[in-house]
Amino acid sequence: MGNLLEVKNLTKKFGGVTAVNDVSFQVGEGEIVAVIGPNGAGKTTLFNMISSFIQPTVGEVLFKDQKLTGKKIFDLAPLGISRTFQNLQIFSNMTVLENVMMGTSVKLKTNVFSAGFRLPVVKRDESKAYQAAYKVLEMMQLTHLMHEQAGQLSYGQQKKVEFARAIVYDPALIMLDEPMAGLNDAETNTMAGYISDLKKKGHSFLFVEHKMATIMQIADRIVVLDFGTKIAEGTPEEIQKNEKVISAYLGEEAI
Numbered sequence: 001m002g003n004l005l006e007v008k009n010l011t012k013k014f015g016g017v018t019a020v021n022d023v024s025f026q027v028g029e030g031e032i033v034a035v036i037g038p039n040g041a042g043k044t045t046l047f048n049m050i051s052s053f054i055q056p057t058v059g060e061v062l063f064k065d066q067k068l069t070g071k072k073i074f075d076l077a078p079l080g081i082s083r084t085f086q087n088l089q090i091f092s093n094m095t096v097l098e099n100v101m102m103g104t105s106v107k108l109k110t111n112v113f114s115a116g117f118r119l120p121v122v123k124r125d126e127s128k129a130y131q132a133a134y135k136v137l138e139m140m141q142l143t144h145l146m147h148e149q150a151g152q153l154s155y156g157q158q159k160k161v162e163f164a165r166a167i168v169y170d171p172a173l174i175m176l177d178e179p180m181a182g183l184n185d186a187e188t189n190t191m192a193g194y195i196s197d198l199k200k201k202g203h204s205f206l207f208v209e210h211k212m213a214t215i216m217q218i219a220d221r222i223v224v225l226d227f228g229t230k231i232a233e234g235t236p237e238e239i240q241k242n243e244k245v246i247s248a249y250l251g252e253e254a255i
């Protein structure tokens with residue numbers, strides 16, 4: 001299995017605070033890697049550096065051997081990386097279908113000029129976007145909601161719409177920041193099922209999550225952060241019995 005993503009010695013300092021300290025790991029093709037750690041461990045900061053939302057103080061990130069460091073977050077989607085954020089980011093006034101179709105824009109040729117003049121390319125792109133969005137909604141069993149206004153849906157349904165938009169353009173690497181946060185058990189299992197199904201189709205995942213049972217069930221490998229430093233990396237079985245990990249989490253519970 002080749003490496004899709006290589007995270008090399010990433011460090012981020014905010015003034016006097018070292019939020020992430022010399023963290024390295026890889027994500028292979030078709031692999032699910034979870035990043036875990038107590039609150040404030042540096043997970044989101046690490047994610048923000050990998051997805052070029054912020055630049056590292058030290059270190060670099062390679063995707064398919066190409067350097068991501070220095071790029072802007074908008075440059076990543078065309079390369080095949082999508083990302084969701086901790087806080088839900090959907091367009092409440094648009095329908096579910098429109099929200100998901102928005103995700104296809106990175107692959108289509110339409111721009112403001114061609115859209116304004118209703119050139120043939122726009123119609124072709126709209127049809128392609130519709131087909132791609134419909135296919136994803138069908139796979140996720142959400143077609144019955146496609147004409148609903150997204151803002152009217154339950155939180156769990158909105159999380160699914162956000163996920164659909166993140167995967168609609170067929171990215172090789174899907175980065176999810178707490179995809180199961182706020183979901184009930186049934187919704188969590190559904191989301192875990194989507195991730196496992198897409199892995200079988202060759203997609204790779206890097207995700208931050210707090211729900212341990214689900215992480216242990218779907219992750220191939222887990223990277224554990226504590227106070228910005230990687231304290232462990234391994235399979236779910238290895239991580240569950242790792243002394244450093246146990247004490248980091250016991251420390252958190254004791255607070």
Ligand SMILES: Nc1ncnc2c1ncn2[C@@H]1O[C@H](COP(=O)(O)OP(=O)(O)OP(=O)(O)O)[C@@H](O)[C@H]1O
Nearest residue numbers: 014017018019037038039040041042043044045046
């Ligand atoms: N923009 C910033 N400026 C200053 N300090 C920051 C900034 N962003 C994060 N930090 C600090 O960096 C550390 C890591 O924060 P981060 O949000 O990455 O942790 P986390 O593991 O994602 O936490 P949580 O699980 O609570 O989301 C914390 O001490 C935080 O206060």
